[in-house]
Amino acid sequence: MKTIIHDLGKEENARLLAAADQVVCADGRYAPCQGCFKCWTKHPAACEMKDALHQASRVLGNTDDLTIITENLYGGYSAPVKNLLDRSIGSSTPFSTYRGGHMHHTLRYGKRNSLRIIVYGDMTDAEKNTLQLMAERNALNMGFKEHSIVFCADAEEAGRMA
Amino acid sequence: MMEKTVLINCSPKQKLSVSGFIMKCEGLMIRGRKEYFQLRTPADRRPILNALKTAGKVIFVAPLYVDSVPSHMLPFMKEMEAFCKENGLRLKVYAIANNGFIEGKQNEPLMRVMENFCVRSGLEWCGGIGIGGGVMLNVERIMIAVMFGLMLLNMGLRAVQGENVLEPVRSFAISLGEVLLLACGIIAYAVRLALHVNKGTNAGKWYTRIMVPSFVFILFADIFFIIFSVFQGGIFRGWFSRLQPDAKYGIIAVKKNNA
Numbered sequence: 001m002k003t004i005i006h007d008l009g010k011e012e013n014a015r016l017l018a019a020a021d022q023v024v025c026a027d028g029r030y031a032p033c034q035g036c037f038k039c040w041t042k043h044p045a046a047c048e049m050k051d052a053l054h055q056a057s058r059v060l061g062n063t064d065d066l067t068i069i070t071e072n073l074y075g076g077y078s079a080p081v082k083n084l085l086d087r088s089i090g091s092s093t094p095f096s097t098y099r100g101g102h103m104h105h106t107l108r109y110g111k112r113n114s115l116r117i118i119v120y121g122d123m124t125d126a127e128k129n130t131l132q133l134m135a136e137r138n139a140l141n142m143g144f145k146e147h148s149i150v151f152c153a154d155a156e157e158a159g160r161m162a
Numbered sequence: 163m164m165e166k167t168v169l170i171n172c173s174p175k176q177k178l179s180v181s182g183f184i185m186k187c188e189g190l191m192i193r194g195r196k197e198y199f200q201l202r203t204p205a206d207r208r209p210i211l212n213a214l215k216t217a218g219k220v221i222f223v224a225p226l227y228v229d230s231v232p233s234h235m236l237p238f239m240k241e242m243e244a245f246c247k248e249n250g251l252r253l254k255v256y257a258i259a260n261n262g263f264i265e266g267k268q269n270e271p272l273m274r275v276m277e278n279f280c281v282r283s284g285l286e287w288c289g290g291i292g293i294g295g296g297v298m299l300n301v302e303r304i305m306i307a308v309m310f311g312l313m314l315l316n317m318g319l320r321a322v323q324g325e326n327v328l329e330p331v332r333s334f335a336i337s338l339g340e341v342l343l344l345a346c347g348i349i350a351y352a353v354r355l356a357l358h359v360n361k362g363t364n365a366g367k368w369y370t371r372i373m374v375p376s377f378v379f380i381l382f383a384d385i386f387f388i389i390f391s392v393f394q395g396g397i398f399r400g401w402f403s404r405l406q407p408d409a410k411y412g413i414i415a416v417k418k419n420n421a
Binding site (some may be wrong): 013017021022023024025032033034035036037038040041042043044045046048055058062073074075076077078079082085086089093094095096097098102103104108109110123124126127129130133134137138139141 | 173175232264265271274275278379382388394395402403406416
């Protein structure tokens, strides 16, 4: 399963579907993570909050190849995209292990293929370095075997890169 | 007169937040005027921005969520960037990051995001500390409270029986020392950071952790989650299952066949 998460607006869904099995538009119309851990302990891989991201962990967990299209914000994801990722930690289990020499949660859906991050917008060199580190850390955290990052000048170019 | 320091607990948790506890402990060592805030909801943003108008320093205390700041901080940071530019604020910014993994170094991307935020906002990035295994501080504070209660109870019973009432104090002091020893790295760096905040100097970026071997910490973390789950109604209910989306609630994915 190939999934694209993007913050380009719902009108881009149809176009992006040409390059993926499913598309998730991060529109920000959902609550941020409350840090309650219930997606690990009470009802695994489902959030306590019953909004659009209630089962985001399951949607992303079942993804082999994930592409994230995001606007740069301080060398990280835009708020709607980061919100979606924060609400998806149920794709791992509450138990811990070593991965890449560091402590991480064990993976509910096992190792997955690739994480590709496409970042657009104004970026400083320091922000690009931070994004590269974040891509590396996210890939390890989420259990992707490979990762890559692409920097684009604007949203239009980012949409074409998917 | 010393500049006012604003301390912001950026945890979304309502109760028992480690970031809130760290903020209060750090605040005890900060001299001059202080204001404490929690950033949880959009309604929390305006009072914090208003407090920044008359502040010289700000300390963000944040948990690590998916290798960065929790998402609810980002809209606030954008508002703060615009607010600081509009009002010509040149605050000194410090950050304390804590994560549930044992390695303090895992906070590095969060610290870099905070530094990038300062550059964009025209603020002075003054560094901070990244704490690994911060969740153990919660366990420690509960342990200290329980041990203190037991000491008082023991003292009372001994007083009634006419025995030495200071013996429980000695036992409590030894246990307290052992608990604090586990946090000695965090305490040392927190003190060091407070000295820099008080002087208004750059603290640099430092990483520390709970002083427990990682395999022991992992064992404790696993036990913690089992206990936590028991209190939430049971254990091993699909903990390891590859659960599929069931479309019971709003799934936001658009699939090829239903586009």
